[in-house]
Amino acid sequence: MRLLVAGATGQLGAGLLETMGEAGCTMIPLLRVPEPGRRTAGRLRPPDPALVGEPVRGDVRVHRWGLDEAAVRRLADEADAVVNLAGQTNWAGRGSDIYATHVLGAEHGYLLARELTALSGRRIPYLYAGSVYAAGGAVGAVAEQPYPRRADRTVYEQAKLLAERRLTALAGEDSPLLILRLCALVGNSATGRTLRRNSLYMLADRWDDLPGGVLPAMPAARVDALPRDVAARTLLRAVRRLAGLPGTEALICHLGLGETAPSVRGLLDAAFTADPERFRRAPRVVSASARQIVWTSQNAHRFLPLTPTAHNALIGLRYVGLDRVFDRSRLAALLGGGLPEAGLGLLAGLLFGPPRRPDAVAAGGSMARFPG
Ligand SMILES: NC(=O)c1ccc[n+]([C@@H]2O[C@H](COP(=O)([O-])OP(=O)(O)OC[C@H]3O[C@@H](n4cnc5c(N)ncnc54)[C@H](OP(=O)(O)O)[C@@H]3O)[C@@H](O)[C@H]2O)c1
Incomplete structure (x- = not known):
């Protein structure tokens, strides 16, 4: 399969490039035109066998992703699927950027896929x-269904929700549509390479800086995270299956560890047992309620003079401090089995192993960005 991919230079894009060859897929990346002063997420390294032909230039925030007539015609001949990984993953960034990239980007991408369908006859x-x-702040079992209304979402979470709503409203049978809800991504399972050390790595990098040396979390809080290559392999299987689906409705699946996600306490214990020297003091998790964690992570920046780094870190607290399980039964049905896996030891090793330079690029400090 040949995929038109927006967001190829990001963390998940890197995972795709690492795994496309073995999956028999190639990629036509849609890259943004570089702008002075704008930091890009990452870089493609041609010649990469997963890349075919010339990348196309565009921007997901604009109609047709900014592609001209000729580019769309070329893609109608060449692309077999459209994959939108483009994101604004700095949660403390401007709300307008976050909304435009996620909500408009999602919609323009689907309309583009429809146009390619009409032009190509496939x-x-x-x-x-x-x-x-x-x-948002939901706890307990979380189903692969449209999310209900809640008042406790962050700007980023609300944008992801609106993107989903827009897509479910647009879905039609001409172009099958999958909303693949991702859990947190960490580096490559074999090499540890990561584009940045995001907020999950905060557990490792900034443990000794936590006030009082304690992490507030619900007693059975879980960390649902996948290495980027494991997530990418599953994504590629999912897109293949999607191509054969008849459905007229948007399909929603969770791509994560689900019921097998480790507890935050288990993860810290595993890391401490493997390398006690890494910690100035033994990790301590103090019990907090969902309400305390959700409220604090949503509102503290309104009262405290937080740097963007600290603001992002505080939002990240809700991604390690809540007790919830993201159901995977629809993903299992789509894939026909073979759900993604990542053991406790692997995750602890990826997060708490030594930072691996030069690929580990810290973005504004190790806590600055969580992968969303
Ligand atoms: N990583 C996670 O843990 C995680 C978890 C849940 C959901 N997600 C979602 O998964 C997707 C991929 O995440 P990621 O971690 O790979 O993100 P990332 O590392 O921050 O990369 C974002 C990608 O989007 C591109 N991009 C940003 N704005 C764009 C625009 N206007 N037009 C075209 N491309 C644009 C960036 O290109 P440049 O190189 O030009 O900056 C980069 O390739 C995002 O939608 C994110 O919300 C990620």
Whole structure:
């Protein structure tokens, strides 16, 4: 399969490039035109066998992703699916950027897939990288269903939710549509390479800086995270299956560890046992209620003079401090089994192993960005 991919230079895009060859897929990346002063997420490193032809230039925030007539005609001949991984993952960033990238980007991408379907006479499926965290402060079992209204979402979570709503309203049978809600991504399972050390790595990098040396979390809080290559392999399987689906409705699936996600306490214990020297003092998790964690992570910046780094870190607290399980039964049905896996030891090793330079690029400090 040949995929038109927006967001190829990001963390998940890197995972795709690492795994496309073995999956028999190639990529036509949609890259933004570089702008002075704008930091890009990452870089493609041609010649990469997963890349075919010339990348196309565009921007997901604009109609047709900014592609001209000739580019659209070329893609109608060449692309078999449209994959939207483009994201604004700095949660403390401008709300307008976050909304435009996620909500408009999601919609323009689906309309583009439809146009390619009409031009090519083939059904071109569309995969949108959503986020399990659009669930806001929900705890307990979280289903692969449209999320209900809640008042406790962050700006980023609300944007991911609106993107989903827009897509479910647009879905039609000409282009199959999958909203793949991702859990947190960490580096490559074999090499540890990561584009940045996001907020999950905060547990490792800034443990000794936590006030009082304690982490507030619900007693059975879980960390749902996948290495980027494991997530990418599953995504590629999902997009293949999607191409053969008849459905007229948007399909929503959770891409994560679900019921097998480790507890935050278990993860810290595993890391401490493997390398006690890494910690100045033994990790301590103090019990907090869902309400305390959700409220604090949503509102503290209104009262405290937080730097963007600290603001992001505080939002990240809700991604390690809540006790919830993202159901995977629809993902299992789509894939026909073979759900993604990542053991406690692997995750602890990826997060708490030594930072691996030069690929580990800290963005504004190790806590600055969580992968959303
Ligand atoms: N990583 C996670 O843990 C995680 C968890 C849940 C959901 N997600 C979702 O999964 C997707 C991928 O995440 P990621 O971690 O790979 O993100 P990332 O590392 O921050 O990369 C974002 C990508 O989007 C591109 N991009 C941003 N704005 C764009 C625009 N206007 N037009 C075209 N491309 C644009 C960036 O290109 P430049 O190189 O030009 O900046 C980059 O390739 C996002 O939608 C994110 O919300 C991620």
